[in-house]
Amino acid sequence: MPITRLEPYDDFLRIHFASGESPHHADFHWFWLRHNSELDRHPLTHERIVDSSELPLDLQPRHVRISESADALDIDWGDRSDGQASRYTAAWLLHHAYATDRAPWPAPPSDTASVTVDFANLEEPLGPKALRTLARTGILVVRGFGLDTEALIDTLSRQGLSVIETHFGRIEDLRTDNTTNQNTDQLGYTDSAIQLHTDQPFLDRPPRYQLLHCQRPADTGGGNAVVDALAAAHYLADLDRPAFELLRSVPVTFHRQQKSFERVLVSPILDFDAPGGFRIRYSYFTLAPHRRPFAEMEAWYRAYNRFARLVRDERHQYRFLLQAGDFLIYDNWRMLHARTQFTGARWVRGVYFDTPAPAPAPL
Known part of the structure; x- marks a missing residue:
């Protein structure tokens, strides 16, 4: 044979x-x-x-x-x-043989070209077709839009997305010399690397989408990485089902504490039953200390670390560098995002969006 x-x-x-x-x-x-x-x-x-x-x-x-x-x-x-x-x-x-003719789940996608478009080449600038790509892939990178963030907000608003104001304000100016936003005592306003995470996991309903609009790139560094966490969850389930089950069943505590803001929320990391569909809450810098029974703590860390290694593998990431006028919009319920350390006066504007709430069911 x-x-x-x-x-x-x-x-x-x-x-x-x-x-x-x-x-x-x-x-x-x-x-x-x-x-x-x-x-x-x-x-x-x-x-x-x-x-x-x-x-x-x-x-x-x-x-x-x-x-x-x-x-x-x-x-x-x-x-x-x-x-x-x-x-x-x-x-x-x-x-x-113990695993014959097995059909493995594909690894998280990493072809950045497949989710990147040139604004000048769009048939309908940020119209329904572009948003269908965002809904299908969870991410859209647009090159060459320009620097007018308010015009970009207006364009997205015409497609049914509404700006969500958070404890940072309406628009975040992510820069090391920020003097205008509230609650700037967090990593986004530094030049440090920030590993993969979702934003606002400590809110009952985190904003659905985040826009990152580059005004000025860094002198060095400041590259972006985005991972499809839904694909990563299915991939983990195919490789290590016990780890997957722990991540979807064990509640963890997210705790954001700043000078003028504090929120606490308890939830599993992977939530397949959230209103509106799959939701991942994943933020290593807002995780409170884990509280598990003594006999279960090592198993929990093994599961969490297995997922972390999977998504931090660059082969499973969309990786790119935004230039002035480029923007990224991604599904904050599905995707993880990160940036590398940088030098220089990098300036990126961040805006959160949500979709309209579904109409109530008829009585």
Whole structure:
């Protein structure tokens, strides 16, 4: 039963078998393969001499190849002084396969070009077509609109979006020398890097959309990253269902405390039952200390950290740099956003929007 192709992933290896065979492919975790290596058995009794607890969970092989006869898999784990590789015959792999013909959930998208448009080339400037793209992807990057934020607000208002004033004011001037906004004692008004987060997770209903309109780019740095957290949640569920279930069921506390503002809200990070659809609340800098039963705390941190590593992986991010006149608008209920550290007088204007409330059901 020949092996025809290998697809290595971070956590597992997909092995394809010859056409016509059943199954067509099977997935094996790297750790499972390492734990079941014949190199870790006694040469006379063939009993295991290594327990799984002695092996690191984040194993990555040095080299993987199909044997010359195509009936076996060879893996060099890079941890043996004798340089020997583990061999797994195709027949053995199929006999012990535990994930056959699995259809994995796709990783979060990262093709920034697919969500970027040039304002000069739009058939209908920020009309229904552009907003349909925003609804479908959760993000829209527009190049070359110009610097008039009020004109941009008017354009979006004509499409049914309403400005939401927050404790920062109507428009946030995100710049290190800000003297006009309220409650500027937070990271957005510094030149520090800000990792992935959602805005206003401590509000019962966070604003649905955020607009970031670049007035002046930084001298260096200040790049943006956006992640589709809905896609990331489904991807996590496909890789690690217990972690996903913890993130959607464990309540955590978000606490924003500033000189003139304080709010506290308790909610799971992933909320598939929120009014209006999926909602993620994710903000490491407004998380209060976790309170879990002692026997559950480590499992909670493992789940949270697994998700954090997934979304912080640059392969799962839209990454771009806004220039003067460009803007980004994204769905704050679905997407995470971040920026890199910067130098210079970077100036970005932030505005929150919401959609009209649904009409009440008839009595």
